[in-house]
Amino acid sequence: MLIFKQQTLADSRKLAHRLAGFLSAGDLILLYGDLGAGKTTFTRDLVQELGADKNIIVNSPTFTVMQQYTGHGLAFPVYHFDAYRLEGIGAADQGFEDYIGTDGLTLVEWPEYMSDILPDHYLKITFTYAGDSRNIDFSASGSHYERILKAL
Numbered sequence: 001m002l003i004f005k006q007q008t009l010a011d012s013r014k015l016a017h018r019l020a021g022f023l024s025a026g027d028l029i030l031l032y033g034d035l036g037a038g039k040t041t042f043t044r045d046l047v048q049e050l051g052a053d054k055n056i057i058v059n060s061p062t063f064t065v066m067q068q069y070t071g072h073g074l075a076f077p078v079y080h081f082d083a084y085r086l087e088g089i090g091a092a093d094q095g096f097e098d099y100i101g102t103d104g105l106t107l108v109e110w111p112e113y114m115s116d117i118l119p120d121h122y123l124k125i126t127f128t129y130a131g132d133s134r135n136i137d138f139s140a141s142g143s144h145y146e147r148i149l150k151a152l
């Protein structure tokens with residue numbers, strides 16, 4: 001577990017920058033944290049740090065559950081889930097598996113609501129409030145993600 005305390009917006013952008021250098025297609029990142037904790041902000045920063053141009057729009061896909069970002073300078077697609085709406089329903093039989101561990105990087109907000117289809121290897125990032133800033137914790141499941149964590 002790697003713990004970064006009291007990260008400002010600028011600090012979390014720097015974390016996204018560092019992480020971006022170690023990511024590749026097929027990777028899965030689970031983003032835990034309450035509403036407003038910084039999950040979408042980090043996703044937006046990460047997409048920028050992966051090389052996307054400024055015209056790309058990254059928001060929580062609250063209603064569509066999944067938003068896909070391609071082109072715009074990205075070397076591989078980014079699949080961005082917000083599973084909040086799946087609470088009590090789950091994610092099975094909706095074709096979402098095609099966007100996890102395949103040709104792109106997958107980021108999941110509210111992963112607890114689609115745990116029925118998530119693989120057991122992932123990088124987990126947890127955001128918690130720390131006054132005006134945030135504590136950001138990284139942990140890994142599986143050797144691939146443990147290597148990323150060590151490199152960070």
Ligand SMILES: Nc1ncnc2c1ncn2[C@@H]1O[C@H](COP(=O)(O)OP(=O)(O)O)[C@@H](O)[C@H]1O
Pocket residue numbers: 007008009010012033034035036037038039040041042060109132133134
């Ligand atoms: N590290 C941070 N420090 C201070 N404010 C932050 C930080 N990360 C995000 N925020 C702010 O918190 C608000 C909610 O962020 P958002 O990423 O939409 O949260 P979530 O997706 O977890 O609901 C935004 O106004 C954002 O600018």
Ligand SMILES: [Mg+2]
Pocket residue numbers: 039040041060082109
């Ligand atoms: Mg969000």
